[in-house]
Amino acid sequence: MMMRKGLLIVYSGPSGVGKGSILGPYLKEHPEAVLSVSMTTRAPRPGETDGVEYHFVTREQFESEIAAGGLLEYAQYSGNYYGTPHRMVEEQRAQGRDVVLEIEVQGAAHIRKVCPDAVFIFVMPPSYETLENRLSGRGTEPPEVVQRRLEAARTELRCAAEYDYIIVNDDLEEARARLGAVIIAARCEARRMKNMIDKVEQNV
Numbered sequence: 001m002m003m004r005k006g007l008l009i010v011y012s013g014p015s016g017v018g019k020g021s022i023l024g025p026y027l028k029e030h031p032e033a034v035l036s037v038s039m040t041t042r043a044p045r046p047g048e049t050d051g052v053e054y055h056f057v058t059r060e061q062f063e064s065e066i067a068a069g070g071l072l073e074y075a076q077y078s079g080n081y082y083g084t085p086h087r088m089v090e091e092q093r094a095q096g097r098d099v100v101l102e103i104e105v106q107g108a109a110h111i112r113k114v115c116p117d118a119v120f121i122f123v124m125p126p127s128y129e130t131l132e133n134r135l136s137g138r139g140t141e142p143p144e145v146v147q148r149r150l151e152a153a154r155t156e157l158r159c160a161a162e163y164d165y166i167i168v169n170d171d172l173e174e175a176r177a178r179l180g181a182v183i184i185a186a187r188c189e190a191r192r193m194k195n196m197i198d199k200v201e202q203n204v
């Protein structure tokens with residue numbers, strides 16, 4: 001049987017909306033899905049390990065990666081560079097694994113141009129106020145960073161309608177269930193089933 005190529009899943013939402021809280025359990029339960037490890041110039045947060053959450057690099061290293069054409073997309077966010085290394089994405093998808101890119105909206109817009117077959121999922125807070133509470137409640141950034149991220153969130157929320165699916169993170173368990181449902185739905189989309197349709201038609 002021909003192996004299905006893995007999905008490219010673009011997963012966005014403002015900082016503090018709960019992207020990590022929703023996706024973490026999904027990845028644990030689904031070994032066929034992997035998270036792409038991005039490269040960034042921001043400093044690691046306490047508990048983050050180089051090569052796990054991100055590849056932490058200097059601006060010089062990041063800029064030489066751009067020049068070498070090693071990034072599928074990249075963007076500046078809140079004063080730092082973030083980008084997706086090309087190679088792992090293609091290798092994993094070729095082996096049938098779904099690859100999740102947890103990236104901000106400018107990077108997502110670029111992926112829409114270069115990989116139109118990707119699935120675009122956006123996580124929304126039930127309200128702006130909830131987002132403020134979650135982001136400051138997480139306590140991982142100083143107040144001025146929280147403020148900058150909340151400003152970025154205003155612009156990001158305006159891009160939500162450009163995505164294929166929106167998950168409102170009100171109740172966490174429900175949001176997790178919706179993510180699983182959306183990924184199954186994406187696999188069933190007719191435009192992704194052409195090979196299957198052709199195969200069955202051949203035997204009619």
Ligand code: ADP
Nearest residue numbers: 015016017018019020021134138169170171172
């Ligand atoms: P992101 O990955 O989008 O930056 P996180 O997953 O780190 O966001 O979540 C931000 C904070 O909000 C965390 O402290 C998390 O425990 C909390 N959180 C996430 N989802 C919910 C939810 N549905 N209800 C209440 N708190 C939540």
Ligand code: 5GP
Nearest residue numbers: 015038074075077082083084102103104107
């Ligand atoms: P954080 O600093 O909270 O880890 O990430 C800040 C923002 O950058 C988040 O919206 C996150 O999704 C996004 N991001 C992380 N990696 C990448 C990447 O490789 N490319 C782009 N465009 N955005 C990224």
